[in-house]
Amino acid sequence: MTHKPLVRIIAAGTVLAAALLSLGTAVLAVRAIEARTAGEVRAALVADDITWATVTPDGTQIHLSGTAPNEADRFRALSAAGRVMDGTLVLDEIEVTPSLPLDAPQFTVELLRNESGISVIGLIPREIGRAPVVAELEKIAKNLHVTEMLQTADHEVPPDWQAAVEFGMEALKRLERSKISITAESVAVTAVSDSAQEKAKVERELRRVAPEGLTVLLDISAPRPVIVPFTLRFRMDATGARFDACAAESRTAADRILAAARAAGMTARADCEVGLGAPAADWADAVVTGIAAVVELGGGTLTFSDADVSLVALPDTDARLFDTVAGALEANLPEVFALKAVLPPSESAQSQEDGAGPREFIATLSPEGLVQLRGRIPDTLSRTAAASYARDRFGREQVKDGLRLDPDLPTGWPLRVLAGLEALAQLRNGALVVTPRGLNLRGLSEVEDTQARVTRILTDRLGEDAALDIDIAYRAPPEPAETGPTPEQCVAQIEAIVAEQKIIFAPGSTRIEGAAVRVIDRIADVLRACPDARIEIGGHTDSQGREEMNLTLSQQRADAVLTALIARRVLTSNLTAKGYGETQPIADNDTEEGREANRRIAFRLLPPPDAAAPGQEDDAEDTTRADPDATAQGEPAAGDDNAADTPPEDGPSQGETPKASPTDESPEAPAPDTETETTDGQD
Structure with missing residues (x-):
């Protein structure tokens, strides 16, 4: 009996040892399972190129930690672990890198x-x-x-x-x-x-x-302009080399011509107008050849007017050298060009021919538009023609005549005078001198291409071999003022200008010239200070001629005025041009005085857009913007106020309906708006 407790102790120890052994075995088994599961999860992460995640086993669960670059990578890591084991056993302890703020949108x-x-x-x-x-x-x-x-x-x-x-x-x-x-x-x-x-x-x-x-x-x-005539004028003398006018058919041709001029000694800044109208594709070749001829002569003037070429040597040029150079130039010019070579008389011979006293015609134009004529004219008829032409161009009250007669002047003197006055009318101010040897024009303009335009006018009137000395300076118009008068004050100033001088067109023409140039200059000065004034430029005619022709002519003239203002750097976004033809008379068309009053250019202040009544169209909506290329050349209009088909003045023929006079109570003859008017007295 004494052995029973011992047996029990041994049995209990055996059971305990077995339990401990089982527990140890279980722990080892769990750890083995954890290690295997963690290894499989790590392998899945590596397979998906996820290297930032940390796997920590915890029994049947897995702790997944680390810092993911973004939410998408975090989701990828959880998905990879979920493929290996139950996703509910994957504990998400992953942090995500804070995202950067969104970039501002590109407006x-x-x-x-x-x-x-x-x-x-x-x-x-x-x-x-x-x-x-x-x-x-x-x-x-x-x-x-x-x-x-x-x-x-x-x-x-x-x-x-x-x-x-x-x-x-x-x-x-x-x-x-x-x-x-x-x-x-x-x-x-x-x-x-x-x-x-x-x-x-x-x-x-x-x-x-x-x-x-x-x-x-x-x-x-910008579209290339049509240059008529296609003109180039190159001069070389003691003062240096320069262009009076230079036209080229392309930028490449212009560069070649300018390079040849600089090689000839030109130092001043110059450019060539590129446009259409060259008489031949080898225009630049012809010009470069001509400039080389001038250099070989030691100076002179080379002029191209379309296919006509003029080479004028300096006085006292050696005659044999001149003949050699002129002959070589004629042979080397392209086939389409025709050369005229001129060797002027020597200085001493010219002085003897001139005799005592200066034989010259002088016209001066002041900035205020006053013109003085003095010097010599061959006869009374030429004197009357010159004075009348000047008054037509510059205004009757603006011209002072101090000419005297000299019947021994050279042939062609009156033509030089009239051509010179036409050129002078293109300037803001200047001086014209005509001598037996040629024509000298000096002055100032506020339009950039005036020198080239004047050169074309003079070569067209006098020939490409004419002796011309042209020096026109360009001055940019003043910039618009930051603050200026009210629109009403602007119109009042224009009223004062046109009360002194009217805008006049030649019959059937739309060209702004003569006295009208100075009127436009003064109006432009006013409008530059009034960029916000909404103004209509209205063209009006009398009732003579066909109604359709009069309407076309009035529109073209209104466009011409707008184009002239554009050329003077006036802000035109608030300006409109409209032709009314004969529909708005202000006087009786049955009298010459009434018809003259009805032929006019009128400036009218338009209300601001916000001031228009609801549903009412703005007066400016039917207006036509000027086409600078269409009116700058001054082509004749389709019709004129005094067209040949004017009805007889003693009344309409049988079957015709008479036109209403301004006094008739008819909607075709409305009372005129308050407006500034300039009368066209030459229709």
């Missing part, structure tokens, strides 16, 4: 304007909204359609965004065929203008009003 607007309307597309700040942008575009488009494809984003407005948009809108106003790309940092403008002058004017204006710090990219093209 941008694309504007497209053409004859059919305006389109806008882009992304703009929601704070600004689409409505203000569309409203501004509708003002610019007037009656044209606006296609809006804008989106908005709720983000802070960039600091310079509003200034960039306002500048883009300003560019859109001035360019009727354009594409404008706007960001907060830059505005890119791609457009087509009506002429090279308009292109240069718009570029200057846009650069002047561009906000500080804004990058402005301008790509404005």
Whole structure:
């Protein structure tokens, strides 16, 4: 019996040992399972190229920790572990790297304007909204359609965004065929203008009003003008080498011609007008050959007027050298060109021929438009013709005649005088001197291409071999004033100008010339200070001639005035031109005085767009913008106020309906608006 407790102790110890052994075996088994599961999870993560995750086994569970680059990588790690074991046993302890703040959206607007309307597309700040942008575009488009494809984003407005948009809108106003790309940092403008002058004017204006710090990219093209006659005049004498006029058919040809002139000694800045109308494809070859001939002579004048070429040597040039050079030039010129070579008499021979006292005609034009004629004229008829021509060009009250007769003047003197007066009329102020040896013109103009235009006029009138000395300086018109008079004050100033001098056209013509040039100059000075004044330039005729012809003529003349203002760098976005023909008489067309009063150019102040009554069209909507290329050449109009088919003055023929007089109570003869008028007294 004494052994039973011992047996029990041994049995209990055996059971305990077995239990401990089982527990140890179980622990080892669990650890083996944990290690195997963790290893499989790690292998799955490595297979998915996930190296940042840490796997920690915890019995039947797995702790997955680490810092994932983003939410997508975190999800990939959990998915990889879930493929190995039950996903509910995977404890997610993964952290995610904080994401960077979102980049601000790139706000941008694309504007497209053409004859059919305006389109806008882009992304703009929601704070600004689409409505203000569309409203501004509708003002610019007037009656044209606006296609809006804008989106908005709720983000802070960039600091310079509003200034960039306002500048883009300003560019859109001035360019009727354009594409404008706007960001907060830059505005890119791609457009087509009506002429090279308009292109240069718009570029200057846009650069002047561009906000500080804004990058402005301008790509404005212009059609090449037709140059008639196609003229080049190169001179070389003791004062140096220079161009009076230079035309070329391409930029490459112009560069070749300018390079030849610089090689000949030209140091002054010069350029060639590129345009259409060259008489031959090898124009540049002919000009370069001619310049080389002038250099070989030691000086002279080379003139091309279309295919006619003139080489005039300096006085006292050796006759044998002249014959050699002239012969070589004639042989080397391309076949289409015809050469006329002139060797003037020597200085001593010319002095003996001139005799005592200066034989010259002098005309001076002051900045105020006053003209003085003095010097010699061959006979009474020529004197009357010169004085009448000057009064027609410059105004009757502006001309003072101090001429005296000299019957021994050279042949062709009156023609030189009249051609010189026509050239002088193109200037703001200047002086003309005609001598037996040639014509000298000096002066100032506010239109850039005046020297070339004057050269074309004189060579066309006097021949390409005429001895011409032309020196016309260009002065840019003053910039528009930042602050100026009110629109009403502007119109009042124009009234005062046209009360002194009328805008006059030759019969059937649309060319601005003579006294009208100075009237336009003075009106331009006023309008530069009034860029916001909405003014209509109205053309009116009397009732003589066909109604359709009169309407066409009045529109062309109104366009000509607008084009002349454009050439003088006047802001024309608020100016319109409209022809009314004979529909708005202000006097009785049955008398000559009444018809003269009805033939006029009228300047009328238009109300602001917001002031128009609802549903009422703006007066300017039917107006036509001037085409500088269409009117600058001064082509005759389709009809004239005094056309040949004018009805008899003693009344209409049988079957005709008489036209209403201004006193008839008819809607065809409305009472005129308050307007500034200039009468065309030469129709």
